[in-house]
Amino acid sequence: MSELKVLNSYTRQKEVFTPITPGHVGMYVCGPTVSGESHLGHARPFITFDVIYRYLLHLGYKVRYVRNITDAGHFEEEGRAAEDKISNKAVLEKLEPMELVQKYTNLFHWAMLQFNNLEPSIEPTATGHIVEQIEMIKAIIDAGYAYEVNGSVYFDVKKYAEHYPYGKLSGRILDEQLETTRDLDGQDEKRDKADFALWKAAPPEHIMRWVSPWGEGFPGWHIECSAMATKYLGGQFDIHGGGMDLQFPHHESEIAQSTICNKEVPARYWLHNNMITVNGKKMGKSYNNQIKLTEMFSGSHPLLEQAYSPMTIRFFILQTHYRSTLDFGNEALQAAEKGLKRLWEAYENLQKIETPQSDAQPDEALNKKVNDLLSEMDDNMNDDFNTAKVLANIFEIVPVINSIKDKHIPATALSVETFNRLKKYFHDYLESIFGLRSENEADNGKLGGVLDLLIDIRKDARSRKDYATSDRIRNQLQELGILLKDEKDGSVGYTFQ
RNA sequence: GGUUCCGUGGCCGAGUGGCUAGGCAGAGGUCUGCAAAACCUCCUACAGCAGUUCGAAUCUGCUCGGGACCUCCA
Numbered sequence: 001m002s003e004l005k006v007l008n009s010y011t012r013q014k015e016v017f018t019p020i021t022p023g024h025v026g027m028y029v030c031g032p033t034v035s036g037e038s039h040l041g042h043a044r045p046f047i048t049f050d051v052i053y054r055y056l057l058h059l060g061y062k063v064r065y066v067r068n069i070t071d072a073g074h075f076e077e078e079g080r081a082a083e084d085k086i087s088n089k090a091v092l093e094k095l096e097p098m099e100l101v102q103k104y105t106n107l108f109h110w111a112m113l114q115f116n117n118l119e120p121s122i123e124p125t126a127t128g129h130i131v132e133q134i135e136m137i138k139a140i141i142d143a144g145y146a147y148e149v150n151g152s153v154y155f156d157v158k159k160y161a162e163h164y165p166y167g168k169l170s171g172r173i174l175d176e177q178l179e180t181t182r183d184l185d186g187q188d189e190k191r192d193k194a195d196f197a198l199w200k201a202a203p204p205e206h207i208m209r210w211v212s213p214w215g216e217g218f219p220g221w222h223i224e225c226s227a228m229a230t231k232y233l234g235g236q237f238d239i240h241g242g243g244m245d246l247q248f249p250h251h252e253s254e255i256a257q258s259t260i261c262n263k264e265v266p267a268r269y270w271l272h273n274n275m276i277t278v279n280g281k282k283m284g285k286s287y288n289n290q291i292k293l294t295e296m297f298s299g300s301h302p303l304l305e306q307a308y309s310p311m312t313i314r315f316f317i318l319q320t321h322y323r324s325t326l327d328f329g330n331e332a333l334q335a336a337e338k339g340l341k342r343l344w345e346a347y348e349n350l351q352k353i354e355t356p357q358s359d360a361q362p363d364e365a366l367n368k369k370v371n372d373l374l375s376e377m378d379d380n381m382n383d384d385f386n387t388a389k390v391l392a393n394i395f396e397i398v399p400v401i402n403s404i405k406d407k408h409i410p411a412t413a414l415s416v417e418t419f420n421r422l423k424k425y426f427h428d429y430l431e432s433i434f435g436l437r438s439e440n441e442a443d444n445g446k447l448g449g450v451l452d453l454l455i456d457i458r459k460d461a462r463s464r465k466d467y468a469t470s471d472r473i474r475n476q477l478q479e480l481g482i483l484l485k486d487e488k489d490g491s492v493g494y495t496f497q
Numbered sequence: 498g499g500u501u502c503c504g505u506g507g508c509c510g511a512g513u514g515g516c517u518a519g520g521c522a523g524a525g526g527u528c529u530g531c532a533a534a535a536c537c538u539c540c541u542a543c544a545g546c547a548g549u550u551c552g553a554a555u556c557u558g559c560u561c562g563g564g565a566c567c568u569c570c571a
Contacts, residue, residue, distance in 0.1 A: 030571075038571090045571045172500055172567065221569085243571030248500095250570090273571070274502090280563065284570055319520070320510060325503080325564075332509040335521035342520090345534085380511095388511050392519035402535050406528090409536095467530060474532075485534050493534085 026237030151201030151215035170248035235262030
């Protein structure tokens, strides 16, 4: 079997993945800022890295997956600034900062559950690690790479760049940075415009504040990840993941901070997922084109023609390589929905087909084809997690499964070994690695029993050629979104639309 | 302006030198009480121009078009 290779943003090379400690992987992924509701774009990294996490587990690694919750410091709570201007009386009616953070954290966890994402091993919060962040800032000051001005602390990028390869990850050269005319907060305090805040003094009206050696304030944007990654994964760990838009300045700054504190680049492999776009433009705040996850699930957004289930979205994302942009579109989502349905039905059919007792007369060509397709799945997954190609292979096998089910091909066409391998691969890839699951409502509960009863009654009607009754049952069920299918062997299946 | 990525058939998307990617849609067919589903077949594209090569969607150059980052951002 091929070995796992990943495209390392840090070196821009596809490299063989070799963990620092054999058998163990430490992975840090930048988590959500819980100042608002997650949108479709946010779903991409969490699904992408969930699949990577699952695949590493599948390969037998013991993985410590750390994904933070950014609940402190640098964000503006939605609507707060505006409200403050409108009325000071509203203060008492407003949510406490931690109340707001709790609300969106809960909502985020709910969305992750909908997507069937595994929980990270550790999900540290920024507010829970103020002490660690302060200690780290102190160490950077002691090392001579940060300075304090009016209760704020800034990282000395220019000095760092003299000794370390600043800009290596994001591919930029310090001198070529655009002269910004923007009047950023604290700009006049910085020695150099490239410097970034490690700690910010809190103005009196700022609610989130902590005591520090430099006065009351809050941590800078980048330090939390450095502090928490160091604490739980050590000075250097294996994988650091996140969206491409975090490469600069966030990850570049993380590298600088951690390098000063830990004397080494924090992560060996930097993986970045690309953006989800709408009409070619990145989904994000600045373009005002976000579709919230709750809106995706309910279909309540002007851009949406219908609701899209969590599994449809997950599948939609997996149909593209994680490093490519993925353009949102109703047609594309609907294609994903239908494709997933066909795929899942084939998977369910496969589970129902009895593995032949012995090799009768296997079709050599077909056996080879199936086995080659299965083996390629591993190769494709090992090639920087090419889930799109894996799915293509799976789809090529779908007609084989359905043909066996419909008796177009005898089950004995596949050898026992191939059959078992096929079942194992479909289970491993679809459920364990891709994290897909059935959204069929009748899988549990009493609906399945009711349907079986109706199917039974309809069968009687049909045997009497009472098609009025049988069609009535089928048509009415269809109006409810339940589709009956008469199979070749006389049995009746159903699917939910 | 700097750095960088991309432009694939009606839509979405793999693919980095030769071999049908795949999904969805569309057309025809098989099956079926009728459907649906499934299966079979078809639709064979690579922004433009020039070059390298026996051979290019894939390499090089230029042109056009779009995006990302440089500011909060997944």
